[in-house]
Amino acid sequence: MILLRILFPGSCYFNAACLPQQVHLTPRKQIISRNHPKITAMATNGDHSRVEKYAVVTGANKGIGLETVRQIASKGVTVVLTARDEKRGTDATCMLHNMGLTNVVFHQLDVLDPVSIESLAKFIKDRFGRLDILVNNAGASGVVVDEERLRAMNIDPETWLSGKATNMVQQVIKTSYETAVECLNTNFYGVQRLTEALLPLLQLSPSGARIVNVSSLRGELWRIRGDDLRNELGDLETLNEEKLDSILKRFLKDLKENTLEAGGWSLMLPAYSISKATLNAYTRFLAKRHPNMLINCVHPGYVNTDINWHTGPMPVEEGARGPVKCALLPDGGPTGCYFDQTEVASF
């Protein structure tokens, strides 16, 4: 396979190597679906290759994840809708079945639970034999919020996004050590653990798998206050798992000792911000390591969902467009990139 890489501004790559191949794999067993026991979805990739495709979306019982499943399944991809809560997940799956999307199946997944991750990997291996698309969408805010007081402040989206709200919200949005740990475990370590578990199946995708890490503008490098920290996270040559792990341990130590400001960490949603900054860094070196795949991270927009206490103005239909675009990139598309919604942007 000839690999043509053209360096893209912002150090991401266009991978022109993975020529479409004709494959036709039939699921080995019937899919768990009360209403529609057999799923044989066909997906079109680009305009000429017709291959069955299998996708997993995490945290998909609501919000951007649910809408991402809907949009990807509407293109004919067989999607495993995952959720940590069985009832919430099956309810969401039933809703999509009722919309005619019979190519959606449910499997439980708590990204904090290694047993649950292993169970999902086994399910995909047994049913499909491979995986083509992984959307790491599940996320936690890392804070405890007094929603009533926050709503009363009536902060407009522009103020939120510019960072000007940082001081205003300190009294109503609190980061505890426990919520921070949960946030890092969900948004960074959970993604890492799930991706590693599914990589052997993703490697079997005939035209190169797509991995989408749903990130946030809170993780953009320019928002990091400390120069050293920003440089560390932006240095693609030296980034690796150990380095990211040591950065996150340093963050937790500073949080515990109440020295976040001196440490150069973001003061707006500190745990969430560093979890997404490290997720972006992870995306970059993962893409470098797997040049046959298209691996990107994406800020979906400021979307009206539970995670931001419905302060975001954008409907989920619009918010899912970026993740869906990255999930369905044509062969030779960008990899190792950060997307601001549907456009490649600077890390």
Ligand SMILES: NC(=O)c1ccc[n+]([C@@H]2O[C@H](COP(=O)([O-])OP(=O)(O)OC[C@H]3O[C@@H](n4cnc5c(N)ncnc54)[C@H](OP(=O)(O)O)[C@@H]3O)[C@@H](O)[C@H]2O)c1
């Ligand atoms: N909304 C925005 O403006 C915005 C902006 C930037 C980035 N994002 C990112 O977009 C992604 C989706 O968030 P959203 O806005 O759609 O928020 P949301 O509606 O609150 O959805 C978050 C999802 O993550 C799931 N989740 C949390 N912890 C999990 C775990 N341990 N295992 C499995 N699933 C878990 C939640 O499940 P439960 O229902 O069981 O809690 C829920 O399904 C997140 O990564 C978020 O950081 C959102």
